[in-house]
Amino acid sequence: MVRAGLTAAKVTAAAAEMADEAGLDSVTVSALARRLGVKDASLYSHVKNLRDLRVRIGLLGSEEMTDRIGAAVAGRAGKDALVAFADAYRGYALGHPGRYAATQMRFEPEEVAGSVGFRRSIELTYGMLRAYDLAEPDLTDAGRLLRSTFHGYIHLELGGGFGHSRDVGESWARSLDALHRTLENWPARETGSK
């Protein structure tokens, strides 16, 4: 019997490739076993179940993604940092759609407990926002707006939700421009203005 020499990390890496190629939903235990030249049951030595497999893809993706974003924003501030953050975010998501989708699962607290990706993601966001000189709760509100916009854009773009007429990259750049101005002129509390 020639062994395949699998480990949890190798299994996860193969699953992540599959996810990017064919979509997260098509990552199944049996399809992955076929790809690895192994029987279904053998994978259960490395991974608890299907859910666990997908969670591992998500944790891997969040770490890779925050690595890239961290490198992109290093030494930048203000609009430079915003654009670098956003482009690294979008670039990773478009290049690794399956991994990205896995980062958006609804995780249980114990599933993300030992992972650094998600914590670092929050730190990076707040670090980038520092230049805009906001105080809580505006900081939280602005962070939520940014995350929502980034995620929503990518989700719609990956889902084919945008028509083909106008280049999405250009729309994206213009939206970042608009967001930068929004952050610079963040509305004061209790604005009565219309």
Added chain:
Amino acid sequence: MVRAGLTAAKVTAAAAEMADEAGLDSVTVSALARRLGVKDASLYSHVKNLRDLRVRIGLLGSEEMTDRIGAAVAGRAGKDALVAFADAYRGYALGHPGRYAATQMRFEPEEVAGSVGFRRSIELTYGMLRAYDLAEPDLTDAGRLLRSTFHGYIHLELGGGFGHSRDVGESWARSLDALHRTLENWPARETGSK
């Protein structure tokens, strides 16, 4: 043999309820058959397959949602219209998370061909943006930014992506305020400003 008296519409309605209660992924042919007191195979007289069932939920959702949004924005303009649109959007999505998720599927052209929901959704968006006096391609860019933000916000909120500290409704209201200002002061082309 006592008949259940099913039709495609009744099957879809039951499926939509299931989706809202337990998530779109848990809408399966066999689970739906159990709920309706019928054998799996019987549902295939009303629905082509699982995909078709979920598409029907999405089309139903898009029509219900645009009905609500249309009623909300009627007679309003400017920021009033924006807030009415956004609140109706968020209200429907939070109240019907399964239906909403189904509206975000990747549809094939022939699947949405006979449906009015998606077309009306575009019309409503452009109608609401009319007050901001934008010309193409700014109109498209602004529309994409709005859709992304709305969808991203709801997706993160439904996915438990926001912490519990700050009230999401308040963040939402502040973000709408910020978006309104963004639309009012939409950046001119080729801004060199930082």
Added chain:
DNA sequence: CCTTCTTTCCTAGGGCTTCTAGGAAAGAAG
């Protein structure tokens, strides 16, 4: 009323999936 047609629902079954139990053998550790 009685025949015919259409639609709804059924049984039976194939094929794919997840996952468990229990065992064999490869490779590491003593």
Added chain:
DNA sequence: CTTCTTTCCTAGAAGCCCTAGGAAAGAAGG
């Protein structure tokens, strides 16, 4: 060379999607 751990296996239960072919309920027509 023996012992232990880990990897991988076979076997099988249970659930899912979907098709084929048939029965019966209800509608439509004579």
